[in-house]
Amino acid sequence: MKKTLLIALGISLLTFACGTPLSTMRTVKFSPKNDEITTTPSLKQYLANNPNPKIVLRTSSRLNTDNVTEKEQNNYLYNTIESEFLKSGFIVRDRQLFEKIITNTDNNNNYVNLKEKSDTDLIIELTNLDRSIVYQTNKYYDNNGEEKTSSILENRNYYGATIEFKVIMINTNEFAGIYKFNYVPCVNGCEFRPASRPTKRELEETKPYEAVEEDTLIEFVRSATNQLVSEMRK
Known part of the structure; x- marks a missing residue:
């Protein structure tokens, strides 16, 4: 009996020392967003030829910034x-x-001049790049995969991104x-444990981060570009 009590006491002390017990592990998931794709028959035919x-x-112009780092x-x-x-075989000007x-002005108003002087067939215009799209939820999944809700999550932000392109055929304007294309965070699940109340020192050391991390953003942009090429050539 004493041995059993000592084991139970040891487990309790270990759990207390480590902070939050393992049973409180939670998983947040967001559903993927559909991409928006429009390719004209003339572009498909042009790329086929x-x-x-x-x-x-x-x-x-709205992507321009005065922030040196950005x-x-x-x-x-x-x-x-x-x-x-x-890499996809396009010739990039x-x-x-x-x-x-x-x-x-002559080139701007005359696409024949623009095509001849620039020796370019297509303009791929990056019209929007937003790396700070906020995702929030009050739903989570416990260790057993059961869906539950928690008010703790209401002030927790996860960040996604979106990128938009427009394609112009210079020859025909x-x-x-x-x-x-959309990057949605935690599609496969992000695990976390509810933290205890942070200390003043922890709050001072925590730096705010309000955008998709650089490595993730670069990979998203790379993937979106490859998907763009694929959609254009379908």
Whole structure:
């Protein structure tokens, strides 16, 4: 009897020392979002006849920022997109040189001139890139896979992202495709344990993070670009 009591006491002390017991492990899941895909028949036909088109990546003015760190990250993402196009057999034109050509009024108003002087077939315009989409839920799954609710989760933010492209055929000045891809966090589940009340020191050391982490964002952009290529060529 004494031995049993000692074992039980030891388990209790171990659980207390480690903090939250293992039984309180919880899992949060979010449902995937459908992507929005529109490809015109003319673009499909063009790519069927021209599998290695000359393209240029343009970025929307609203993606420009004065924040040096964010600007550097954006440039890295643009380079990632262009790299994936190159791997897929596309011929990628220089973005800055294309912008210089298109600022000329004659070229801007005459797509025949623009095509000849830029030697480009398609404009892939990155119209939106949002890395701070908030996902919230009060639902979680316990260790047995049972769905439950908790008010603790109501103030917990998870961050997703979205990226949108528009494709223009220069030769005909046609909007030939619109694409929106989504990154949803915790689709396969994010595990956590309800934490005890944080100390003042923990609060001071915790740095706020209100966007998708860089490595995850880069992988999402790479995957979205490959999916864009696949959808364009279908």
